[in-house]
Each structure stands twice: as structure tokens, then as C-alpha cells.
Amino acid sequence: MNSTVKEIPAVWLQAASCTGCSVSLLNTVNPSIKNLLIDEVLPGKHINLRFHPTVMAGAGKVVIGLMEDEVY
Numbered sequence: 001m002n003s004t005v006k007e008i009p010a011v012w013l014q015a016a017s018c019t020g021c022s023v024s025l026l027n028t029v030n031p032s033i034k035n036l037l038i039d040e041v042l043p044g045k046h047i048n049l050r051f052h053p054t055v056m057a058g059a060g061k062v063v064i065g066l067m068e069d070e071v072y
Helices: 020-026 033-038 061-071
Strands: 006-011 045-051
Touching: 006 061, 033 045, 045 061
Parallel strands: 006 045
Antiparallel strands: none
């Protein structure tokens, strides 16, 4: 990624028990989830999704620790 691109950190907090919002995000067409996570959303700006409980490979205390590191 170009060094002039500013990363915008994002932490997805899932407040309800369902994953409907996550499914809606993952099923977007324009822009696609790939475009949101890889491309610049605005010139010089890139979203860095640092925590999302539904799409992360990890689970448990390690993942919660990662989230806490980002939030605090």
C-alpha cells in the first residue's frame, strides 16, 4: 500500500446476538466487501478492519485481547 495512504482503524462491535448486519456488509455489491477492505474508500484513505468477531479466524481470550488492545 502506498505510504501516503492514511489507514483508518475500525473495530466492529456486535451489540446484538444475531449477525444480520455482518451478513449485510459481507453481501454488499457496490462497493463490495473486497473494495471496502483493500481499496481506498476515499482518495488517500483506507479502512483497516482490526476486529470483527464474525469474520475473524481466531476465538476466545486471545481475540478479545486483540480487541481490547485496539480499543484502549
